[in-house]
Amino acid sequence: MEKAQDIAKFVDTSIFHVIGKCADELDMPCYVIGGYVRDRLLNRGNGKDIDVVVIGSGIDVAKRVAKALPGKNNLSVFKNFGTAQVKHGNLEIEFVGARKESYRADSRKPIVEDGTLSDDQNRRDFTINALAIGLSKGEYGKLLDPFDGLKDLKDGLIRTPLEPTITFSDDPLRMMRAVRFATQLNFTIVDESMKALASQASRLEIISMERIMDEFNKIMAAPQPSKGLALLYKTGLLEQFLPEMLALKGVEEVEGQTHKDNFWHTLEVVDNIATRTDDVWVRWAGLLHDIGKPRTKKFSKKVGWTFHGHEFLGSKMVPKIFKRLKLPMNDKMKFVQKLVKMSSRPIAVVSDDATDSAVRRLLFDAGDDIDSLMILCEADITTKNPKKKKRYLKNYDVVRNKMVEVEEKDRLRNWQPPISGDEIMKAFQMNPGPEIGQIKDAIREAILEGDIPNEHEAAHAFMISKGVEMGLKPAE
Incomplete structure (x- = not known):
């Protein structure tokens, strides 16, 4: 992380000098704030999205900056929101006037008034997002950190600037953002905020599902999604929008025989997939691959616990879940549904007496999604027994070798009928x-x-x- 005395160096660029000069000409102090500052301090890239808060009119400063910057710049003004955006090269710079907000209990839409920089920092979701750096004369390069956000960055903590219960109740989407940042940055949510998440979880109902899923998919896209999924479960947030996952939780015992806890197993599967692909929809398939197990679980003295047909039932549940969560009801949903339905197919062709016909049907049915299917199936191996894990992975090597042999001979991966x-x-x-x-x-x-x-x-x-x-x- 950047040292405090080195903070000014990343604003020593022409773009920030231009913004500061334009703001000075209008006598409107301005500051770069939020995610750009946080990520630069964490050395997480140079950042292409820059938020600038203005003590005055963000729109007026944006117009002046768009004219002052060299080359062609795209200016967009959103008068109703009091904001403007300037696109300059690969940068997107958002300008907004400093505000203070108050909320009604039944809405996350705040009553907005003009405010000071302090008011604007108070309304930020977390201390690490309230960090601001001056761009105007006399404050250029100065860090304004009223909530010790720099220390929280160093300590890896997610903390709200104000009392967390109020922060989360005012805008419940901040609860999803808390989990998202903790997951993306591998930070810890402080105890006080964790308790507030649990107490305010039901407030998530006033947030649109589209916005919830936007945050959730960012959690799913993180290097270790299980961190966020576990936090969502522990705080009661997951129950608010994906209760089917909670049905996977727990271990039942009959006559001394138990089955694994399919909830924690599923989180391991998603993490395993995350090491192999960035495709969030393959990760979704991992998340839902056992979703049909609770309704198909049976016990018999002869064979113990069984989950016959859980893949088929799970695949039938996928469209309903996607529709409720406002996820795309297109080829993305069909892809997830297909992988869930086929998640046990590859292992069926492991045995030495498996026919080429079985391999052909697997290739034919999976088509171009065969590689994603194999990633899911191999990720499904979560045993802690090294010998078992090695044996299971070797089984899938057998499957892959058989597929290569058949594919070279029969070309079925992207099969087209030879006769029209x-x-x-x-x-x-x-x-x-x-x-x-x-x-x-x-x-x-x-x-x-x-x-x-x-x-x-x-x-x-x-x-x-x-x-x-x-x-x-x-x-x-």
């Missing part, structure tokens, strides 16, 4: 009808079973024989 419907109609001089689909299905099954190779000539010959078998007459 038009070719079938032309071959038998017929109009569209159910027979065409029946012949195409028969060709696909013959290829998957290995009766014919995935080649046009063989498929054409099979098509003719199948059509004749169905009573169709080939064209002369």
Whole structure:
């Protein structure tokens, strides 16, 4: 982290000199504040999003800055909100007048009034986001840190500037942000704030699901998502929007036989996936891969605990969960649903007597998502027994080798039917009808079973024989 005496050096750039000069010309002191300051102090990149708070009109300063900066600059003014944005190169600079806020109990939309820098820092969510650095004459490069945010940065703490219960009750989205920052930065939420999160968790109901999911997906995209997921569970926040996850919690014992706690197992799976891919939707598949287990759990003396069909049931739950959470109901949802449904398929082709047909069907059904599916399946190995883990991973090596062999021979990963419907109609001089689909299905099954190779000539010959078998007459 930057030393306090070195703080001024990262504002020693032309962009900040221009902003400060423009603000001085308008006699409106201004400060760079929030995430840009925090991340620069933590050496987390140079930052492309810059927030500038102005004691006066943020819009007026933004207009002056847009004219003063060299080159073409894009100015956007949001008069209703009293804000403006200047895009300069790869930078996006937001200007806003200093404000103070008050809240009603039934809304997160504040009553906003003009305020001082102190008022503006008071309304910030966390001490590490209330750090400001002067850009105006006489204060240029000076750190203004009324809540010891610099110390909290050094100690790795998430703390609210004011009393946390009030902070979270006023704007409950801050609760999700607390967990998000703790996860992204690997910081600790202080005890007082943790207690406030738990006491105010139900206030999340006044926040739109879209905004909750925006924060949640940032947690899911972190290097170790389980940190945030565990915090959401412990504070009661997870229960507010994803109660299905809580149903996975706990271990049941019958006649001395127990099953694993599928909640904590799921968090491990998501972390394992995070080491392999940044794709948040693969992580979502990991999060939901066992979601059907609570409703399929059964115990029998003969085999113990079973969860038969949990993948199928879980896949049926995915669209309902996505719809409720206002997540995209498009190919992203279908991708997650597909991986949940197929999450036990690869292990079925491990045994030595598994046929090439089973491997072909796996490749055919998974298509281009086979690599993501294998990441999920291998991440699902959370045993703490080194010998078992090694054996399970070796099993998946067997699966991968079998897939390579079959794929090289049959090219099924991105399979396209070798015979089109038009070719079938032309071959038998017929109009569209159910027979065409029946012949195409028969060709696909013959290829998957290995009766014919995935080649046009063989498929054409099979098509003719199948059509004749169905009573169709080939064209002369």
